[in-house]
Structures are given as C-alpha cells and as structure tokens.
Amino acid sequence: MPIRYDFTGRAAVVTGGAQGIGRAAVEKLVSGGAAVAIWDRDKAFAERTAKELSAKAKVIAVGVDVTDYAAVEKARDETVAAFGKIDILVNNAGIAGPIAKTWEHTLDQWNQVMAINLNGPFHCCKAIVPGMIAQNYGRIANVASIAGKEGNPNASAYSASKAGVIGLTKSLGKELASYDIAVNAITPAAAKTAIFEQITQAHIDFMLSRIPRGRFVTVEELANTIAFMCSEECSFTTGFTFDATGGRATY
Numbered sequence: 045m046p047i048r049y050d051f052t053g054r055a056a057v058v059t060g061g062a063q064g065i066g067r068a069a070v071e072k073l074v075s076g077g078a079a080v081a082i083w084d085r086d087k088a089f090a091e092r093t094a095k096e097l098s099a100k101a102k103v104i105a106v107g108v109d110v111t112d113y114a115a116v117e118k119a120r121d122e123t124v125a126a127f128g129k130i131d132i133l134v135n136n137a138g139i140a141g142p143i144a145k146t147w148e149h150t151l152d153q154w155n156q157v158m159a160i161n162l163n164g165p166f167h168c169c170k171a172i173v174p175g176m177i178a179q180n181y182g183r184i185a186n187v188a189s190i191a192g193k194e195g196n197p198n199a200s201a202y203s204a205s206k207a208g209v210i211g212l213t214k215s216l217g218k219e220l221a222s223y224d225i226a227v228n229a230i231t232p233a234a235a236k237t238a239i240f241e242q243i244t245q246a247h248i249d250f251m252l253s254r255i256p257r258g259r260f261v262t263v264e265e266l267a268n269t270i271a272f273m274c275s276e277e278c279s280f281t282t283g284f285t286f287d288a289t290g291g292r293a294t295y
C-alpha cells in the first residue's frame with residue numbers, strides 16, 4: 045500500500061504543476077484531499093491538467109510566470125480568493141538552461157535560468173510566507189537538483205541556480221523555525237520528463253551514468269518525498285535537503 049498523507053482542508057500551490065514532477069506532486073496532494081492551484085506559465089496546459097485531476101478535489105489553473113513578481117502577487121490573491129488561504133507551496137517550476145561551457149553561456153541565458161529557477165522560488169516565498177506566518181502553518185517544498193550539490197559540467201547556470209535554491213531553503217527554514225512552518229528542498233537525479241527536450245542526449249547519458257541505481261528516478265518516487273515534505277507529519281525537519289539521487293549524493 046502506498047503511503048497516504050491526509051491533506052483534507054489544506055490548500056496548496058504547485059508551480060510548474062501542468063506536467064512532469066509538478067503534475068505528479070499535484071496528483072499526490074489531490075489524492076490526500078488538498079485543494080490545489082496549478083501555477084504555470086503555460087495556462088492552457090495547466091487548465092487541461094486541472095480538468096483531468098479535478099474529479100477528486102478542487103484543482104484550479106492559474107497562468108503565471110514566476111519571474112514576474114507582480115504576477116506572482118496576483119496569482120496569490122487569486123488563489124486565496126478561491127481557497128481562503130495557502131498552506132502548502134511547492135516551488136517546482138524550472139528550466140534546464142544551456143548545455144555549454146560556462147564561458148559560452150550568453151548573459152541572457154544565464155539571467156533567464158536565474159530568473160526562473162532561483163528568483164521564481166524567492167518571489168513565491170516572498171508573496172506567500174506572510175500568510176503562512178499569520179496562520180502559523182505552512183509547508184514549503186523546493187525542487188532543487190543534485191546539480192546544485194555537485195555542479196554538473198556544461199550546466200553551470202542550472203547548477204548555480206539549484207545551489208541557490210538549497211541556500212534559500214536553509215536560510216528561510218531557520219527564519220521560520222519558531223512557527224509551525226517547514227521549509228525543505230529535494231535534490232532529484234534525472235527524471236524522464238519534457239525537460240529532457242531542452243538538453244542534449246550526451247548530457248542525459250552523463251546524468252544517467254552518475255546514478256548508482258542505474259536508472260532514472262520516476263516522478264511518482266519524487267512526489268512521494270514531496271508529499272511528506274508537504275504533510276503535517278513533517279513537523280520538525282526544516283531547512284533540510286532530501287536526497288533523491290539513487291545513491292549519487294555523498295552528503
């Protein structure tokens with residue numbers, strides 16, 4: 045029997061929840077009874093996903109680009125208007141960025157990766173955390189990457205952005221530790237999703253070769269850990285980074 049967490053009465057936001065790891069997280073939250081707002085810059089895709097999953101619980105789609113702070117505040121207001129509050133935030137939206145040597149990244153490429161992968165989670169935390177403090181409850185799950193711990197060659201913008209997410213998690217976790225708010229991150233190894241279309245086969249082969257289990261992690265395996273991070277049961281651990289690397293990580 046898969047572990048089920050009870051999210052009855054909880055309201056969640058999952059950024060980049062239209063597909064991939066985010067969608068798996070939405071499914072897991074919905075199966076536990078949470079109302080979920082899918083925040084995605086691809087609004088049509090988010091609407092399709094919300095429609096598919098809304099038989100079991102309330103799921104809404106909000107079109108938002110997390111790089112735009114004013115749009116994030118608007119999405120928060122729309123979500124609070126729909127659900128009355130936000131208890132859970134999964135910062136998942138992200139891109140791979142260029143597969144190239146550091147000095148070959150263009151300035152625009154570097155800035156775009158930072159804007160989505162690092163500024164995005166900061167924007168969402170900035171907009172949503174005050175409400176969590178006011179209600180003395182919150183669970184934040186940040187989707188980082190093993191690249192943020194190890195630094196993948198030919199992916200320095202991505203690796204640096206994900207290292208930033210781990211640092212953000214550590215700082216915010218400590219700042220909120222006196223409340224019933226937990227802030228944690230997860231560092232997945234490679235999972236077969238649409239993000240693979242953004243990178244080269246050689247880079248995919250490199251990532252697979254570094255996983256001792258010898259296979260990709262599934263989005264369902266990641267969603268199981270994310271669900272724990274979003275649950276009431278995750279009441280003590282905070283500022284921590286959960287491993288999902290099939291044996292690759294050494295810390």
Ligand SMILES: NC(=O)c1ccc[n+]([C@@H]2O[C@H](COP(=O)([O-])OP(=O)(O)OC[C@H]3O[C@@H](n4cnc5c(N)ncnc54)[C@H](O)[C@@H]3O)[C@@H](O)[C@H]2O)c1
Nearest residue numbers: 060064065084085109110136137138189234235237238239
């Ligand atoms: N798949 C992997 O191998 C892997 C490994 C480690 C970490 N991750 C991380 O997991 C997260 C999800 O990845 P995935 O593989 O499911 O990717 P994906 O490409 O399948 O899905 C990402 C979703 O994020 C949305 N998105 C992108 N930029 C956005 C923005 N600016 N604002 C709002 N939404 C935006 C996209 O529209 C898409 O629906 C990312 O942060 C990624 O870096 C993925």
